Amino acid sequence: KQEVTQIPAALSVPEGENLVLNCSFTDSAIYNLQWFRQDPGKGLTSLLLIQSSQREQTSGRLNASLDKSSGRSTLYIAASQPGDSATYLCAVRGNTGKLIFGQGTTLQVKP
């Protein structure tokens, strides 16, 4: 059974810092891995999707890496801003389309 774990559960950093969020999964037979952002009272917004054959994806100040063999992914946020404050969720997908989510990392960026 696939399990996804995110560390840390919460993180508070000053504005401008670079930071790394971690995601680990127990079954390496994944189709892809996706990072989402969730703002309070809102749905999920997809940030980056990495196919199982890829090693990383980049979008603006965000970079996500994937190491399938070790069951790990990281989300790197460069030059953090207060607007980055949100909960970040990692999800892995098997070949049925089902997403298995981690519990999320709640990020606070202080001005």
Place this chain on the structure above:
Amino acid sequence: EAGVAQSPRYKIIEKRQSVAFWCNPISGHATLYWYQQILGQGPKLLIQFQNNGVVDDSQLPKDRFSAERLKGVDSTLKIQPAKLEDSAVYLCASSLGDRFGEDYEQYFGPGTRLTVT
């Protein structure tokens, strides 16, 4: 392009009452998902529809939860009777995918926050 619509946005009920949630997916999306997100946890898939057929309902508590997508478009999720532990955000998502293994991104609605007292 309109996103995934859900209603109501908030609902407060007493335990043992019934409640229904509605979802209208993005036009043309064949696949529809209902997720339950308990506070402090990630979303958990309850049921997945492909058009109007059920693909996966392995984590749906079928003694109290039911869902339908009769015309392959919008969907309703019902809880009857509700328990305190059903307090959560119920998220609906949709995707283009109509085949196993196809890589279609899921788009999420804003969710319905349910409080059971």
